[in-house]
Amino acid sequence: MKRRAFIWLLGAAAAWPLSARAQMATSDSLLPSWNDGAAKQAIFDFVRATIDRASASYVLPEDRIAVFDQDGTLWVEHPMYTQVVYCLERVPAVAGKEPKLRNVEPFKTVLSGNREAMAKLSMRGLEKILAATLTGMSVEEFKTEAKKWLETAKHPRWNRSYTELAYQPMLEVLRYLRDNAYKTYIVTGGGQDFVRVYAGKVYGIPPEQVVGTAGGTKYGYGKDGKPFLTKEPKLILNDNNAGKPEGIHLMIGRRPYAAFGNSTGDRQMLEWTAAGAGERLKMLVLHDDAAREYAYGPAQGLPDTKIGVFTPALYEEAKKDGWTVISMKNDWKRIFAFE
Amino acid sequence: MKRRAFIWLLGAAAAWPLSARAQMATSDSLLPSWNDGAAKQAIFDFVRATIDRASASYVLPEDRIAVFDQDGTLWVEHPMYTQVVYCLERVPAVAGKEPKLRNVEPFKTVLSGNREAMAKLSMRGLEKILAATLTGMSVEEFKTEAKKWLETAKHPRWNRSYTELAYQPMLEVLRYLRDNAYKTYIVTGGGQDFVRVYAGKVYGIPPEQVVGTAGGTKYGYGKDGKPFLTKEPKLILNDNNAGKPEGIHLMIGRRPYAAFGNSTGDRQMLEWTAAGAGERLKMLVLHDDAAREYAYGPAQGLPDTKIGVFTPALYEEAKKDGWTVISMKNDWKRIFAFE
Numbered sequence: 001m002k003r004r005a006f007i008w009l010l011g012a013a014a015a016w017p018l019s020a021r022a023q024m025a026t027s028d029s030l031l032p033s034w035n036d037g038a039a040k041q042a043i044f045d046f047v048r049a050t051i052d053r054a055s056a057s058y059v060l061p062e063d064r065i066a067v068f069d070q071d072g073t074l075w076v077e078h079p080m081y082t083q084v085v086y087c088l089e090r091v092p093a094v095a096g097k098e099p100k101l102r103n104v105e106p107f108k109t110v111l112s113g114n115r116e117a118m119a120k121l122s123m124r125g126l127e128k129i130l131a132a133t134l135t136g137m138s139v140e141e142f143k144t145e146a147k148k149w150l151e152t153a154k155h156p157r158w159n160r161s162y163t164e165l166a167y168q169p170m171l172e173v174l175r176y177l178r179d180n181a182y183k184t185y186i187v188t189g190g191g192q193d194f195v196r197v198y199a200g201k202v203y204g205i206p207p208e209q210v211v212g213t214a215g216g217t218k219y220g221y222g223k224d225g226k227p228f229l230t231k232e233p234k235l236i237l238n239d240n241n242a243g244k245p246e247g248i249h250l251m252i253g254r255r256p257y258a259a260f261g262n263s264t265g266d267r268q269m270l271e272w273t274a275a276g277a278g279e280r281l282k283m284l285v286l287h288d289d290a291a292r293e294y295a296y297g298p299a300q301g302l303p304d305t306k307i308g309v310f311t312p313a314l315y316e317e318a319k320k321d322g323w324t325v326i327s328m329k330n331d332w333k334r335i336f337a338f339e
Numbered sequence: 340m341k342r343r344a345f346i347w348l349l350g351a352a353a354a355w356p357l358s359a360r361a362q363m364a365t366s367d368s369l370l371p372s373w374n375d376g377a378a379k380q381a382i383f384d385f386v387r388a389t390i391d392r393a394s395a396s397y398v399l400p401e402d403r404i405a406v407f408d409q410d411g412t413l414w415v416e417h418p419m420y421t422q423v424v425y426c427l428e429r430v431p432a433v434a435g436k437e438p439k440l441r442n443v444e445p446f447k448t449v450l451s452g453n454r455e456a457m458a459k460l461s462m463r464g465l466e467k468i469l470a471a472t473l474t475g476m477s478v479e480e481f482k483t484e485a486k487k488w489l490e491t492a493k494h495p496r497w498n499r500s501y502t503e504l505a506y507q508p509m510l511e512v513l514r515y516l517r518d519n520a521y522k523t524y525i526v527t528g529g530g531q532d533f534v535r536v537y538a539g540k541v542y543g544i545p546p547e548q549v550v551g552t553a554g555g556t557k558y559g560y561g562k563d564g565k566p567f568l569t570k571e572p573k574l575i576l577n578d579n580n581a582g583k584p585e586g587i588h589l590m591i592g593r594r595p596y597a598a599f600g601n602s603t604g605d606r607q608m609l610e611w612t613a614a615g616a617g618e619r620l621k622m623l624v625l626h627d628d629a630a631r632e633y634a635y636g637p638a639q640g641l642p643d644t645k646i647g648v649f650t651p652a653l654y655e656e657a658k659k660d661g662w663t664v665i666s667m668k669n670d671w672k673r674i675f676a677f678e
Contacts, residue, residue: 245566253545
C-alpha cells in the first residue's frame with residue numbers, strides 16, 4: 001500500500017515472533033463479570049453523573065457518545081492482531097488466482113509456512129501482503145472473504161473463533177452504556193472494512209459506528225453496467241495515535257464522553273475525550289493476567305511484547321490525569337463468555 | 340487547498356454571475372406539503388414495501404438507511420451555494436487578523452466588494468479564499484464562526500436566514516422516513532464541518548450523519564497543554580459524483596435504500612443505491628419553479644446556470660431506470676415553512 005501504508009499493522013506483524021481499591025458497587029446485575037472495585041465504580045459513577053437530569057454533568061441523550069479501541073480493549077490481540085493473521089492466511093488464495101506470485105517474495109515465504117522465515121519479512125514485504133489481500137477486490141468480495149475466514153479460523157491458544165474472544169466484561173459495558181442511551185463506537189487502528197464485517201454480531205455495533213484505518217475505494221462499472229466499489233491501496237485515515245481524534249472528528253464530528261483503550265495508540269483519543277467539559281470517562285485496560293489471557297506492558301514491569309504497548313509513560317499520564325486503569329487480573333471476574 | 344481542492348465549490352463560485360400523474364395518496368397528513376401525484380406516491384409505496392414484514396422487500400429496521408444531497412435537494416442553492424457566500428463574507432475578518440492580506444489578491448478584490456471583479460477571480464484565487472476561510476483554525480473556532488455567521492446572514496432574495504430556506508416538503512420526508520426507523524444521512528458536496536454546524540437544528544440530523552467534502556485535521560497541544568484539532572488544507576474526501584458512493588462506503592459502510600439528489604453530482608449516489616437488491620427509492624428534485632424558487636436544468640429546456648446542473652442525460656437516465664423526478668412546481672404544495 002505504497003509508502004504511507006498501514007504502519008500499525010506492519011509494526012505489529014514485524015513483532016510477531018516476540019511473544020483495587022474496593023468500593024461497593026451498587027448493582028451486581030449490571031456488570032456481572034466485573035469485580036467490585038475502583039474501575040467498576042468509575043463506570044457507574046460516570047453513567048450516573050451524565051444521565052441524572054439533576055446532575056451538573058448531565059448530558060443530553062443525543063449527545064452521548066462512547067468510543068472503544070478494539071484490539072486489546074474489546075478482544076484479544078495476542079499473539080498477533082487478528083487482521084494480520086487474516087492477511088497472511090489469505091495469501092494462498094491470492095496466489096491461487098495469480099500463480100506467478102508463487103515464486104515471488106514475500107508470497108513465496110508466506111506460502112512456505114515457515115514461521116521463522118515469515119518473522120524476518122521486511123516491512124516492504126509485509127506491505128505487499130497487505131496490499132494483495134486487502135485491496136484490489138470489490139467491497140462486497142472483501143466482505144464475503146473476510147466473513148468466510150472468520151467462520152472457520154481459530155485462535156491458536158483457545159482453539160476458538162476469534163469472534164468468541166471478545167472480553168465479556170467489555171461486552172457488558174457496551175450494553176450498559178447503550179442501555180443508558182450512549183451511542184457506542186469502535187475507534188480502531190485495525191481496518192475499518194475488516195472490523196465492520198463482524199462488529200454487528202460480536203459487539204452489537206453497526207458498520208457506520210466503526211471508525212478504523214481506512215483506504216480509499218474507486219467507483220466503477222462492471223460489464224453488466226452495474227456499479228461497484230473497488231478497494232484501493234490508498235490510505236485515507238491511519239486511525240492510530242493522533243489519527244484517532246482526527247478520525248473521530250472526521251467520522252463522528254463531536255467529542256466523546258467516554259473512551260476506552262489499552263495502548264499508547266489510544267493516548268490521544270483519551271486526551272481528546274478528557275479535554276471536554278463536564279464528566280468524562282477515560283479507561284485503559286492493562287493486560288496483567290498471563291494465566292487467563294496475556295501479560296504485557298511494559299508498564300508495571302510487564303513484558304514488552306511490541307503488540308499493544310502500554311508504556312510506563314502512559315501509565316504515569318493515566319495516574320496523573322485521573323484516568324482509570326483496568327486490571328484484567330483484579331477487575332474482571334471472567335474474561336470470556338465461554339468460561 | 341492545493342491542487343485537488345474543493346473543485347465543486349470552485350466551479351460553483353466561478354459560475355456565480357450567471358444567473359403528474361395523479362394517483363391518490365393514502366394520507367394527506369403524512370406529507371402535507373406534497374401534492375398528490377407520482378412522486379408522493381413513490382415515497383409512500385417505498386416505505387410501505389420496506390416496513391411491512393409480509394413484503395418481499397421488507398428491510399430490517401437496523402438496515403434502513405436513507406441519504407440526501409443537501410444543496411438544491413434540502414435547501415436553496417441559488418444564486419450561490421451558501422458555503423461559498425460564507426467564505427467570501429469571512430474574508431474581511433481573515434484580513435483583519437492578517438492585515439498584509441489586504442493588499443494581496445484575491446483578498447483585495449473580495450474586500451473591494453466589487454461583484455463584477457469578484458466574478459472574474461481565477462480558480463487559484465478562489466482556492467486561496469477557501470483555504471484562508473475554511474482551514475488554519477481549530478475545529479471549535481470554525482464551528483463558532485460559522486454558527487455566528489448563520490445567525491445573521493440573510494439570503495438576498497427572501498431576506499431570511501439561509502437556515503430558513505430548507506424545503507418544507509423534504510423536511511416532511513426526513514421526518515416520515517425517521518418515523519419509519521430510517522436513519523437519515525446528508526451526503527453533500529458541501530463541507531462536512533460546515534453542514535454539521537446547523538444540520539441538527541435545521542434537519543434533525545446529528546453531526547455523525549453528515550457526510551460531506553472533508554479536509555484533514557491535525558492534532559496538537561495548546562500552551563495550556565490542552566489538545567486541539569486544526570483544520571488542514573488537505574482534501575480527504577471530495578464528496579461529489581463518484582465521491583458520493585465512495586464517501587458513503589467510508590462513512591456509513593452500507594448501501595442506502597433511499598437516495599435523494601438534484602444534480603449530476605448525485606448521479607453515482609443514486610446508481611449505487613439503485614444497484615442494491617429489493618425496493619430502493621431514487622428521487623431527483625427538478626428546479627422548475629422560477630416563481631416560487633428558481634428554474635434551472637438544462638434538462639427539460641430549463642436554463643443552464645452552472646449551479647446544481649441537471650442535464651438532459653441525467654433526466655434520460657432517471658426515466659430509463661425508473662428513478663422519480665420531483666417537479667417542484669407540480670409536486671410541492673409549498674416550498675418553505677414560512678410561506
